[in-house]
Amino acid sequence: MSRKKDRRQKAILDQLSINPTLRVGRLSDLLEVTTETIRRDLEELAAEGLISRTYGGAMLRQPAEPSLSQRHTELVEERAAIGRAAAPLLSGARVLMLGSGATTTQLAKRIAFEMSDLTVIAHSVSVAAALAMNPTIQVVMAPGIYHPGEGALHGAQTVRFLSDYSADWSVTGASAISPLGPSDALMEAGDVYATMLRQSARHMVLADHSKFDRMATARYADWGEIDVLVSDARPQGPLQRALKAGGVDLRLARG
The missing domain is CATH 3.40.50.1360 (Rossmann fold)
Structure with missing residues (x-):
């Protein structure tokens, strides 16, 4: 992963820590990148298990609580x-x-x-x-x-x-x-x-x-x-x- 992409995806996680659910357009505005870039980042973060995709956006993945x-x-x-x-x-x-x-x-x-x-x-x-x-x-x-x-x-x-x-x-x-x-x-x-x-x-x-x-x-x-x-x-x-x-x-x- 490039350093630029790494910083951007960390920024996405930081934003989701503040606002648990965010839409693609809002993240695009906050990070000043295209919606296509945000969608690719969200797909990668979801594949890593860090977030869950929602309709038109994403939210931090809720941890499963063990017994x-x-x-x-x-x-x-x-x-x-x-x-x-x-x-x-x-x-x-x-x-x-x-x-x-x-x-x-x-x-x-x-x-x-x-x-x-x-x-x-x-x-x-x-x-x-x-x-x-x-x-x-x-x-x-x-x-x-x-x-x-x-x-x-x-x-x-x-x-x-x-x-x-x-x-x-x-x-x-x-x-x-x-x-x-x-x-x-x-x-x-x-x-x-x-x-x-x-x-x-x-x-x-x-x-x-x-x-x-x-x-x-x-x-x-x-x-x-x-x-x-x-x-x-x-x-x-x-x-x-x-x-x-x-x-x-x-x-x-x-x-």
Whole structure:
């Protein structure tokens, strides 16, 4: 691939990170090239699995979310490092709300090891099991409809339950993060995370580098609503600028 084409296709991906769906004509105007050139670029990017073609345009490809059991075996060191970096930031909290996922489970293990005398409101079985190792931590499980692939409870009952509580911090993971905010592959999880955010004084997102510059089905916040992002790498381009504009405190985990 020529350097010029490489820069142009990177610019297309950057634009799609900001505007998840764009038409060929709009991309042509933004990049000042012909629509034929844009169509060829989109076909190549689609063949590489980076985007999905739409009628007259394109959108960033939504990542397929593996089951929780599979995610527990992937990027283990990176997720453990994120958990280690996140736990000290919660010092002094008395009530937490924790979302589901492999990275939040790693954080729960660190909380059980480092913290005491607090209440954690959770909807994830693996998070609750990790916290149960510490008898000084009171775990409150939200009710709801059990999702076997995620090992967590979701639905209207879960949202109503969480709405009756307040927390010092809520902490959630994400299937994807883009300049528009964090998102989850499960719409039901997005509803739960948005509720946790509303019910907490501060909110933290945990996401490893594989989630960067991607969109998933349910965006549950914009960056102006997020206080801290803990990751194992520094985002670049539009995502980096969106975090700065939103006032997000980026914390990098060390291996």
